[in-house]
Amino acid sequence: MMTKRSQRSGKYIYALKAATDKQQVPLKGINKASVYTVSHGKVAAVVSDILSPKARPERRNLAAHREVLKYFTEAETVLPMRFGVITNSTQSIQQMLTNNESLIVNALNELGGKVEMGLRVKWKVGNIYEYFVNHYPQLKDARDQLLIDQKGKSTLKNRDEKIAIGSLYEKLLNQERAAHQQIIEAMLQPCCRKIKTLPPGNEFEIVNLACLVDRENLDDLEQYINDTATQLSNDCHIDFTGPWAPHNFVDLDLKVLAS
Template sequence: MSGTAEISYLYAVTRAPGPGPDPFEGVRGVGGRPVRTVECDGLAAVVSAVPAAEFDEEALKERFEDLVWLEEVARAHHTVVDAVTRSAVAVPLRLATLYRDDERVRRVLEREHAAFDSVLRRLDGRVEFAVKVFSVPTSPTEDAPAERGPGSGREYLRRRRERHRRRDEGWRLVGDLCDRIDAELLQRSRDRRTHRPQSAALSRVEGENVMNAAYLVDEEDVASFLGAVGRLREQAPGEARVEVSGPWAPYSFASLEMDGEGS
């Protein structure tokens, strides 16, 4: 890819916009470049030009180790996807989906037309909510030093056993809560995806993430879904914290993955 000055960065695929003002006018993508659409048979790929020297295969191997650069690209990528999904249903593509030029993008739309169309139909009128449950310690995790004096050793062991009992009971309560949450929210959503629990070191929030799920919800059912989350959160034991965020573009349910030509 390094032989050309610019290549095409693909953000998302949506329905081709009809006549009228450009719905993406003023939207800027990676590097502040303006976005445009590449259309084929009723579909539109939202793309922008990026420098080939920065995004070819060799360059990306190094740049993906640069967290500052990666954060900037990810922020720009999501800004475009958010702008697209505000105006129409869309299939978001993964970070750094790249093609040699717009003609290659057009060929992908033609080749994968049925797959894109199927996903767009499935996502139309639906949004994603993220629901997380955290196990929160209600007592110190470190054993306090035993007091000196007669019987202090026995008292220390008693306190230690009591802490373990409360910890085990807390885990049971949190597990039961996760089961109730999932069962009730599945009744108010079209689909669910479970993700790997977040690392406490990376998330920098209190507690251990024990449930990390995404739910695909019909727009007309959003109020019912959030109401159920609110009730479940009120019923949560002290050992648990429930968080919900959204609505988001349904990334977790846009299962069509395109590798591009530079990944």
């Protein structure tokens, strides 16, 4: 039975999971508040009390959110909530669980025994533009011609040429990304349930993937990644992280009632 808590306290929600008898958790969350579960039927929400109506996306709060998810992900399947989801009461959480129990159960069944791994491939070069200039003669010729012809030309014409060179660079950059992604996905597909493409974080990033993997296949995935590395040039670096809760593979339209 849950202890009575202040009516003024909001409830910060970290994740949804299957209900268990265990409600208190030996873990601290946002603002070092105790983490516990609120259950209804077959499902539960992982929460902690919070006095503020909003959780600021500061480093310590983001780290606390991740640590709670990591704790539960190591032991069971969870459906992670985005950072900052707060409701006013335990009753509103129970109402959300009541309204969405079948959706939550289906999602937990679909993701059962699976975790998310992040895979990023980057160019490990000092200047990515110069790297492309040195590898693509058409880009080098266009750049060199601009440098030669700049003197005496109008500012407008120089600007148009720069825009054209920039467009060519972007085209070549995207072509390289697509080619690398095709190779990488083909290599990893046998070990992954699903692969989702995420936007590159910067110019140096070639591929950014979220991979849904059976927990029991994590060792195999590492070998697949090592094999993939042999198919890429020495100018590429592979970085993979996890296991994480499957953030990029949860697609639930839930409403948390503020009551």
